[in-house]
Amino acid sequence: MARFMGVHDGFVGATKEQISAVHVADPAIEDEEGVHFEKAWLDPEAGKFFCLSTAPSKESVMRIHERTGHPTMEIYEIREEV
Amino acid sequence: MARFMGVHDGFVGATKEQISAVHVADPAIEDEEGVHFEKAWLDPEAGKFFCLSTAPSKESVMRIHERTGHPTMEIYEIREEV
Numbered sequence: 001m002a003r004f005m006g007v008h009d010g011f012v013g014a015t016k017e018q019i020s021a022v023h024v025a026d027p028a029i030e031d032e033e034g035v036h037f038e039k040a041w042l043d044p045e046a047g048k049f050f051c052l053s054t055a056p057s058k059e060s061v062m063r064i065h066e067r068t069g070h071p072t073m074e075i076y077e078i079r080e081e082v
Numbered sequence: 083m084a085r086f087m088g089v090h091d092g093f094v095g096a097t098k099e100q101i102s103a104v105h106v107a108d109p110a111i112e113d114e115e116g117v118h119f120e121k122a123w124l125d126p127e128a129g130k131f132f133c134l135s136t137a138p139s140k141e142s143v144m145r146i147h148e149r150t151g152h153p154t155m156e157i158y159e160i161r162e163e164v
Contacts, residue, residue: 005123005132007089016162023164041087041134043158050087050132050158052123076125076132080098082105 001034001054003081004061007074012047019049022070029067033060052078083116083136085163086143089156094129101131104152111149115142134160 011019023040030036035055042049055061061075093101105122112118117137124131137143143157 003123005125005130014162016164019162020164040164041085041158041160042162042164043087044161046158048087048158076123076128076130078123079126080096080101080124082098082102082122082124 001056002058003078004053004055004058005076005078006051006053006061006065006072007076008049008051008065008070008072010047011042011049012044014042014044014047014049016042022049022068023051029064033064033067035060035064083138084140085160086135086137086140087158087160088133088135088143088147088154089158090131090133090147090152090154092129093124093131094126096124096126096129096131098124104131104150105133111146115146115149117142117146 019042023037038052040051058075101124120134122133140157147153
C-alpha cells in the first residue's frame with residue numbers, strides 16, 4: 001500500500017457536511033478499490049480540498065474520486081512524512 | 083490560532099533529511115512567529131511538499147517559509163477537517 005495526497009479545486013463555500021460526504025466515500029467503493037481515506041482538510045475560501053489516503057495505486061485513488069463525482073488529476077504519491 | 087496547509091514545488095528528489103531540516107524550522111524562528119509545524123508530506127517525484135501548521139496568520143506562515151529559505155505563495159487556511 002502507498003499513501004497519496006489528492007488536491008481538489010472548486011470547493012468554494014463547501015461545508016463540513018459536504019466534505020464529509022465526499023471524504024467518507026461509499027464504503028462499498030472504498031472496499032472495491034482498496035482505498036482508505038485517512039484525513040482531509042478544506043479551505044472553503046480558496047475552494048481547496050486536500051485528501052490524504054492509503055491505496056494500492058495512484059489510479060485507484062483517481063478512480064474512486066471519479067466514481068464519487070469529484071475527479072482530479074492532482075494526486076501525489078507521498079514517500080516521506082515528517 | 084488558525085491552521086494552514088502550505089504547498090511547495092521544486093522538491094524533486096528531496097530526501098527525508100532535507101525535508102526534516104526544512105520542516106523543523108529553527109525553533110527560535112518558530113517561537114518568534116508563533117508558528118508550529120504539525121506534519122509534512124513529500125512527493126519527491128513530482129517535487130511537491132505539503133506542510134500542515136498552526137499559526138496566528140497566513141502572513142506568519144509565509145514569513146517563516148521565507149526566513150527558512152523556502153518561500154511559497156500557496157498557503158491555504160484550513161477551516162474544516164474530517
